[in-house]
Amino acid sequence: MNSVEGVAIASRGGAPSIFLSNITKAYGETVALSDVSLDLRTSEVHALLGENGAGKTTLMKILYGLTQPDSGQIKADGVALQINSPRDARAAGIGMVTQHFSLVKNMTVVENIALAIARTFSLDLDSVRDAVVAASTRYGLEVPPDAIIGSLPIGLQQRVEILKALMSGCSYLILDEPTAVLGPQDIDSLLEVITQLRSEAKIGVVLISHKMAEIEKIADRVSVLRRGKVVSSSLANGITSKELITLMVGEQESGVVLRSESQSHGRDPILVLDSVVVKMEIGGLNNVSLDVRPGEIVGIAGVSGNGQTELVNILSGTLSIDSGTIAVEGATLTQNTPQLLMRAGVGMLGEDRHASAVHALQVMENLVLDCVDNFATKVQLNRKKMLEHCESAINQFEIKATAKQVFGTLSGGNMQKVLLARLFSRKPKVAIISQPTRGLDVMATSYVRSLISKARLDGTAVLLVSEDLDEVLELADRVAVMYRGSVIGVVDGANASREKIGELMAGIVR
Amino acid sequence: MIDITQEIIGSSLRIATPLALAALGELVTEKSGVLNLGIEGIMYGSAFVGIATAAQTGSLSAGLFAGFITGAVAGLIFAFATVTLGVNQHVAGLGLTLFMISFCNTANRIIFTSDGGQVRVDPWQPFNFGGPIFSQYWMTYATFLIAVPFTWWLLWRSGLGLKIRAVGENPEAADVAGIGVAKTRYTAIIIGSLLMAAGGAFITLAFVGTFTINIINGRGWVALALVIFGRWKIGRLLAGAALFSVVNAGQLQLRLLPSFSDVPFEILLALPFLAVIIGLAVSGRNVPYPGAYLKPYKRL
Ligand SMILES: Nc1ncnc2c1ncn2[C@@H]1O[C@H](COP(=O)(O)OP(=O)(O)OP(=O)(O)O)[C@@H](O)[C@H]1O
Ligand SMILES: [Mg+2]
Numbered sequence: 001m002n003s004v005e006g007v008a009i010a011s012r013g014g015a016p017s018i019f020l021s022n023i024t025k026a027y028g029e030t031v032a033l034s035d036v037s038l039d040l041r042t043s044e045v046h047a048l049l050g051e052n053g054a055g056k057t058t059l060m061k062i063l064y065g066l067t068q069p070d071s072g073q074i075k076a077d078g079v080a081l082q083i084n085s086p087r088d089a090r091a092a093g094i095g096m097v098t099q100h101f102s103l104v105k106n107m108t109v110v111e112n113i114a115l116a117i118a119r120t121f122s123l124d125l126d127s128v129r130d131a132v133v134a135a136s137t138r139y140g141l142e143v144p145p146d147a148i149i150g151s152l153p154i155g156l157q158q159r160v161e162i163l164k165a166l167m168s169g170c171s172y173l174i175l176d177e178p179t180a181v182l183g184p185q186d187i188d189s190l191l192e193v194i195t196q197l198r199s200e201a202k203i204g205v206v207l208i209s210h211k212m213a214e215i216e217k218i219a220d221r222v223s224v225l226r227r228g229k230v231v232s233s234s235l236a237n238g239i240t241s242k243e244l245i246t247l248m249v250g251e252q253e254s255g256v257v258l259r260s261e262s263q264s265h266g267r268d269p270i271l272v273l274d275s276v277v278v279k280m281e282i283g284g285l286n287n288v289s290l291d292v293r294p295g296e297i298v299g300i301a302g303v304s305g306n307g308q309t310e311l312v313n314i315l316s317g318t319l320s321i322d323s324g325t326i327a328v329e330g331a332t333l334t335q336n337t338p339q340l341l342m343r344a345g346v347g348m349l350g351e352d353r354h355a356s357a358v359h360a361l362q363v364m365e366n367l368v369l370d371c372v373d374n375f376a377t378k379v380q381l382n383r384k385k386m387l388e389h390c391e392s393a394i395n396q397f398e399i400k401a402t403a404k405q406v407f408g409t410l411s412g413g414n415m416q417k418v419l420l421a422r423l424f425s426r427k428p429k430v431a432i433i434s435q436p437t438r439g440l441d442v443m444a445t446s447y448v449r450s451l452i453s454k455a456r457l458d459g460t461a462v463l464l465v466s467e468d469l470d471e472v473l474e475l476a477d478r479v480a481v482m483y484r485g486s487v488i489g490v491v492d493g494a495n496a497s498r499e500k501i502g503e504l505m506a507g508i509v510r
Numbered sequence: 511m512i513d514i515t516q517e518i519i520g521s522s523l524r525i526a527t528p529l530a531l532a533a534l535g536e537l538v539t540e541k542s543g544v545l546n547l548g549i550e551g552i553m554y555g556s557a558f559v560g561i562a563t564a565a566q567t568g569s570l571s572a573g574l575f576a577g578f579i580t581g582a583v584a585g586l587i588f589a590f591a592t593v594t595l596g597v598n599q600h601v602a603g604l605g606l607t608l609f610m611i612s613f614c615n616t617a618n619r620i621i622f623t624s625d626g627g628q629v630r631v632d633p634w635q636p637f638n639f640g641g642p643i644f645s646q647y648w649m650t651y652a653t654f655l656i657a658v659p660f661t662w663w664l665l666w667r668s669g670l671g672l673k674i675r676a677v678g679e680n681p682e683a684a685d686v687a688g689i690g691v692a693k694t695r696y697t698a699i700i701i702g703s704l705l706m707a708a709g710g711a712f713i714t715l716a717f718v719g720t721f722t723i724n725i726i727n728g729r730g731w732v733a734l735a736l737v738i739f740g741r742w743k744i745g746r747l748l749a750g751a752a753l754f755s756v757v758n759a760g761q762l763q764l765r766l767l768p769s770f771s772d773v774p775f776e777i778l779l780a781l782p783f784l785a786v787i788i789g790l791a792v793s794g795r796n797v798p799y800p801g802a803y804l805k806p807y808k809r810l
Contacts, residue, residue, distance in 0.1 A: 316686050318809050342688040350686060358680045360801060365672055370687035376669030383667065 016041050018063075018094075018172060018204075023072030025058055027409065029402070032058040033069070033228045042171055042204040045194060047215045047236065049208075050225035051248055051441045052413020053400045056208045057099070059225070060174045064096040065089040095165030096174040099412065099439075100354070101157055105150035109143050109160050116164045135167050140196050153305070155186035162193070166201070173197065174206040177412070179214060180439040183304040183467050191218050210441045212241035224248055249443050268330075269293045270461045271346070271430045276324035278310050278485075285310050286485035288324070292430065292461040297452065299476025299493070300465040303505050307485040308434075308465050309351065315432045315463070316348045317341045328430060342370065347428025351435040351465070353415050359408030363399075364390035366407045367422050393421040398447065412439040420451060431455060434465040449475060469498065483507045513642075518759045520642035524717065526748075526755035527650045528553070528709035532733035533740070533747050534661045535705030540737060541665055542698035543678035543802035547603025548588050550730030551610030552703050553710030556580045558614035560711035561721045562621065564631045573631070574711050581707025582700055584610065589699040593692050596806040607730070615723055622721075633719030647716040649708070657705065662744050664701070674698045679801035691807050706730070732786060739789050741797055750789060758782040 016039035025033040033055045040046055048056050061067045063074065065083040074081045076092055083089050089096070103112050114128040132145050141159050149157060158178060165173055175194070179187045195218055197203045209215060215222060215236070223233040224247040232247050269291035278285040285307050292298045300308055313319035314326070317338035325332045328344040341348075350356040357366045364386045368375045375386050390403040399417045401410050410418065416436070423431060433452060437445040452475055456462055466472050472479055477493045481504035489504045503510070532549055539546045546552075556577035564573025584606060591602040622629040638645040665671040673694045676684040681691045709729070714721050732754060740747025761778040764770045770778070 318686060338685055338688050339690065348686060355682050356686060358676045358683050360679045361675060369676055369684065369689065372669045372672050379668050379670060381667055381669050381672060
């Protein structure tokens with residue numbers, strides 16, 4: 001591994017101009033950051049890596065003024081900065097796009113940007129609009145200026161966030177897992193935008209990501225955090241993904257589960273959807289028929305927005321069907337409500353973990369949310385039993401959290417593990433799993449995939465919806481491809497080639 | 511001096527009783543994500559129906575029971591409007607309050623005051639366990655020894671409480687987890703209304719033994735403010751109730767002093783409200799509202 005000083009000439013970026021030194025931050029017992037130092041340069045893409053809970057978000061929140069460090073200092077060009085709020089950070093030229101967007105959903109793009117950049121009381125929306133159009137051409141970030149934010153797909157909302165940060169004049173831009181919420185096409189165009197920002201607008205970009213391929217592709221410098229410490233910070237060329245993974249997790253074996261023969265041959269399907277129709281203005285489902293057998297993983301592939309979300313929602317019971325039937329173990333459900341589906345043995349991991357859990361509640365409370373009554377003796381909650389249940393889940397699923405921690409303070413990966421623990425601890429007959437590894441680090445990803453494989457071996461019927469085609473191909477026994485609200489084709493997992501599936505995803509059937 | 515301090519504490523507890531009951535009721539309701547502005551009206555209705563029933567039957571307990579029924583029915587109507595129909599919570603709550611107040615005033619006029627009289631009962635008498643502090647109505651003892659711990663237990667230690675807090679923070683997540691959002695909110699609203707009704711009935715059946723126009727006199731709104739002041743925590747909520755009541759009891763004592771005879775009594779009367787406003791201004795910023803506060807929930 002090269003040291004930073006040794007190869008400074010080869011660096012693409014300018015001289016370091018923001019120094020974070022000896023930053024320490026603890027939340028109660030948890031030390032999120034201990035004595036972390038890092039420097040940032042303009043005209044450089046600086047990737048920040050680390051396992052879930054390593055402290056990446058915390059470090060960037062400190063730089064952006066969203067939280068205060070217990071000790072340590074931030075300097076810009078030799079001058080100590082006092083960053084008490086995002087406003088201070090923006091004044092110092094630092095912008096951030098957080099994992100959760102901070103846009104006002106029912107306002108237009110221009111109005112949202114005006115909120116962030118308008119300085120005076122008089123609001124001249126026309127001039128803001130001109131500025132938005134100018135900036136979006138300049139940075140290659142096309143946005144529809146008069147569209148209502150809530151009507152835009154997530155990729156465009158993210159562009160608005162980036163544009164907003166750039167237009168408030170930042171020379172450093174922090175992006176916290178920007179690609180985690182995007183589909184493959186959007187990821188490519190975002191990476192292009194980032195490269196362009198670095199080379200043409202001379203912006204220093206801090207990119208937090210768990211995806212090695214992206215980092216290899218665009219990072220100039222890579223820093224790795226492990227358990228709140230910087231374990232390496234160096235130029236990116238010459239480092240392999242393998243080395244980075246070792247740096248992130250230390251020397252340990254990854255728990256890869258080998259694929260075994262499908263257990264499902266000749267068994268009757270346990271989940272059967274028959275000609276299901278959901279009518280909606282945009283999207284909806286159009287005559288979907290699908291079945292999943294016990295011990296089988298059926299993967300759903302497709303360009304996002306072709307009915308995957310609706311499919312998951314009718315199986316979680318939050319979207320009712322207009323016609324067709326859903327049957328579990330041969331019994332047709334009279335109605336697809338969450339309660340009936342759960343009683344029938346359908347478990348769920350939703351695509352949006354924030355919508356699946358209650359942030360303000362404790363980990364152990366969230367863990368029993370779908371079976372509160374099992375943890376109440378008469379009406380009194382049995383907190384001791386909940387605690388034991390939670391602690392065993394924390395052990396079994398390697399969750400980095402304490403039982404009584406408030407769920408909202410967990411790192412993304414650990415939130416996901418809690419939700420998986422909730423799903424599997426009920427031993428569902430059918431598990432609907434949507435985007436299970438979104439935002440998860442490499443180790444957690446392979447761990448979660450091994451959990452899904454294990455559930456399959458235990459005879460659970462798994463319906464896996466994922467935008468990550470590699471994930472679908474790795475796990476699924478059969479791949480069903482969705483196109484415009486229907487299942488356009490089902491391919492056997494063993495014979496599934498990317499090409500064949502790619503064609504189906506584009507709507508081409510032969 | 512000792513005497514007057516004891517007097518003030520004793521009378522504070524009495525003053526705090528209806529406030530605490532109503533605020534606990536509002537707390538349970540709001541924890542489920544619903545703001546019940548019908549609080550003032552529910553107290554008013556139960557105060558009137560309570561004493562009217564007691565006067566007719568000659569039984570204070572029957573009066574209290576009738577007050578509870580009033581609260582439950584009002585809560586049910588409010589829940590139907592806000593949870594089932596999705597009516598704006600401000601509108602439904604204020605509407606309920608306005609309706610209850612004018613309905614009770616009219617009924618009072620027709621039944622009791624048309625011949626110039628007034629409804630009267632012999633109210634509950636305090637139990638004296640020694641000293642002014644421990645000379646309280648049974649409902650005051652019940653409030654602080656039963657209702658307060660019960661509400662705490664309900665919200666933070668019972669299965670229902672976990673469901674209430676979950677639907678109040680994130681109804682989507684609760685729904686997916688199989689918790690009936692509507693059912694839980696109905697339950698919270700009705701439990702809350704019963705507590706508010708107890709607060710209203712206390713005023714006529716114990717405190718004064720009669721009913722006059724405007725008898726609740728904004729106590730419901732004070733209770734509402736106490737919930738925010740208390741940041742949805744029982745301890746802080748009670749501290750707020752104590753502050754209001756002590757200032758109120760204090761000003762009542764001051765009015766008796768000769769040196770204060772020149773001060774217009776309205777100024778003294780306003781003091782406790784001023785205390786709540788200042789308290790709110792100090793603590794009302796960055797309040798951790800329940801995540802789904804004011805949001806009706808409907809599946810897609
Ligand atoms: N507000 C908080 N209260 C308590 N603990 C917190 C809080 N915020 C973060 N933590 C803890 O600090 C640690 C670091 O969290 P952080 O969110 O920075 O991780 P991360 O590296 O961004 O992880 P991920 O890749 O999952 O997003 C975690 O153990 C987390 O539980
Ligand atoms: Mg993070």
